Amino acid sequence: MTTSHTVPTLTAAVLGAAAAFFAAQLTAQQPASAAAGQAAPPAGAFQFRAEQIAADFGVGYAVTTGDVNGDGRTDILAINATDLVWFQAPTWEKRVMLTAGATVADNVTLAAHDIDRDGRLDVALGAGWTRQNTGTLQWVRQNAPGATPAWEVFPIGAEQSLHRIRWADVDGDRSLELVVASLQGKGSTAPNWDGPGARLLIFRPPANPRADPWPMEVATEANHIQHNILPLNLDADPQEEVITASKEGLHAMKRGANGTWSRTLIGEGAPGEVRLGRVGGRRVLATVEPWHGKSIVIYGERPGLWSRAVIESELTGGHALGWADFDGDGSDELAAGWRDAPKPGLAIYAVDREGALKSKTMIDDGGMATEDLAVADLNGDKRPDIVASGRSTHNVKIYWNETGKPK
Numbered sequence: 242m243t244t245s246h247t248v249p250t251l252t253a254a255v256l257g258a259a260a261a262f263f264a265a266q267l268t269a270q271q272p273a274s275a276a277a278g279q280a281a282p283p284a285g286a287f288q289f290r291a292e293q294i295a296a297d298f299g300v301g302y303a304v305t306t307g308d309v310n311g312d313g314r315t316d317i318l319a320i321n322a323t324d325l326v327w328f329q330a331p332t333w334e335k336r337v338m339l340t341a342g343a344t345v346a347d348n349v350t351l352a353a354h355d356i357d358r359d360g361r362l363d364v365a366l367g368a369g370w371t372r373q374n375t376g377t378l379q380w381v382r383q384n385a386p387g388a389t390p391a392w393e394v395f396p397i398g399a400e401q402s403l404h405r406i407r408w409a410d411v412d413g414d415r416s417l418e419l420v421v422a423s424l425q426g427k428g429s430t431a432p433n434w435d436g437p438g439a440r441l442l443i444f445r446p447p448a449n450p451r452a453d454p455w456p457m458e459v460a461t462e463a464n465h466i467q468h469n470i471l472p473l474n475l476d477a478d479p480q481e482e483v484i485t486a487s488k489e490g491l492h493a494m495k496r497g498a499n500g501t502w503s504r505t506l507i508g509e510g511a512p513g514e515v516r517l518g519r520v521g522g523r524r525v526l527a528t529v530e531p532w533h534g535k536s537i538v539i540y541g542e543r544p545g546l547w548s549r550a551v552i553e554s555e556l557t558g559g560h561a562l563g564w565a566d567f568d569g570d571g572s573d574e575l576a577a578g579w580r581d582a583p584k585p586g587l588a589i590y591a592v593d594r595e596g597a598l599k600s601k602t603m604i605d606d607g608g609m610a611t612e613d614l615a616v617a618d619l620n621g622d623k624r625p626d627i628v629a630s631g632r633s634t635h636n637v638k639i640y641w642n643e644t645g646k647p648k
């Protein structure tokens with residue numbers, strides 16, 4: 242199903258800006274975009290066209306993008322409780338990589354990478370969710386075209402409460418390690434999950450990742466409700482740091498040359514999601530606070546503790562974030578999704594470099610119980626698009642970015 246609509250805007254200033262935008266379209270007096278040569282509308286005039294590519298997908302725990310078949314087009318990868326699938330560009334036909342029985346349900350997190358360096362994209366996959374002691378970690382190899390099976394599972398390890406994985410070069414050797422975050426410490430209990438901390442683990446792909454064990458190290462076990470992580474190179478050296486979002490705040494985890502890790506607080510709060518953007522040349526982190534919470538917070542980079550500004554405080558179950566320059570003005574805007582009743586949704590927030598809110602534009606009002614989202618240019622028109630996966634709505638949608646596109 243494809244629907245087209247002009248999204249509503251929320252402030253008088255934005256309404257004025259939108260009117261100015263349409264007037265500009267009528268007179269074709271459009272300013273040149275610094276980024277893509279497209280018309281750059283005023284802030285707030287974001288326009289997206291929704292296309293639902295899956296309607297009965299179950300709980301769409303996670304979604305990401307990558308060129309699965311090596312044809313140069315960006316595809317979509319997604320997981321539900323039992324299946325790992327990809328949606329093939331440009332028709333978005335669903336192709337099943339793994340189905341029930343291949344992993345311990347539920348699948349919960351994935352991260353694509355050519356793990357065995359054979360030129361074909363593979364997938365690291367975390368599963369065993371909802372069963373506190375059965376968090377499992379595996380990788381799914383894309384075998385040669387025509388081979389049976391097409392996709393093959395190889396175990397990596399196990400960690401109770403395993404919740405998020407990301408690829409990052411944490412030691413600066415120009416190959417990626419797999420960063421694994423558990424949500425809750427072993428032996429901690431609801432509702433506050435105090436007591437033992439949640440572990441942050443690093444798994445290093447061995448020479449033969451199909452047969453050799455993956456060396457593992459513990460980066461920290463100091464965090465509680467460690468709901469998400471973000472690789473980010475904070476400083477001048479080649480290695481990436483890992484930002485953790487937990488009940489204790491935003492921490493930068495840095496691996497020392499001797500393999501020991503330092504843990505530095507860079508943001509005071511209780512974040513549960515974290516993503517990096519750049520606004521007015523400044524690096525900014527967006528978070529949902531607390532985890533599954535109602536607020537969105539923007540942290541701006543500066544020495545010591547980053548600045549902190551709350552831009553939203555009325556979400557119901559905030560759960561997914563992504564930054565991109567949706568209007569081509571050289572600064573990123575934030576896509577944010579929430580998943581709970583009474584009305585889940587997805588919106589674009591524009592902020593200034595101090596983190597002050599400029600506009601909020603609804604992109605989906607009730608039709609996406611956003612569990613996860615990813616941002617990528619899915620049709621090669623230089624405009625970043627959004628793909629989101631739903632929890633109670635059981636759907637997967639692409640939101641085609643038509644901001645500034647002539648009608």
Ligand SMILES: [Ca+2]
Pocket residue numbers: 354355356357358359360361362363383
């Ligand atoms: Ca491969």
Ligand SMILES: [Ca+2]
Pocket residue numbers: 409410411412413414415416417418
């Ligand atoms: Ca590395």
Ligand SMILES: [Ca+2]
Pocket residue numbers: 565566567568569570571572573574
């Ligand atoms: Ca922008």
Ligand SMILES: [Ca+2]
Pocket residue numbers: 617618619620621622623624625626642
């Ligand atoms: Ca696009």
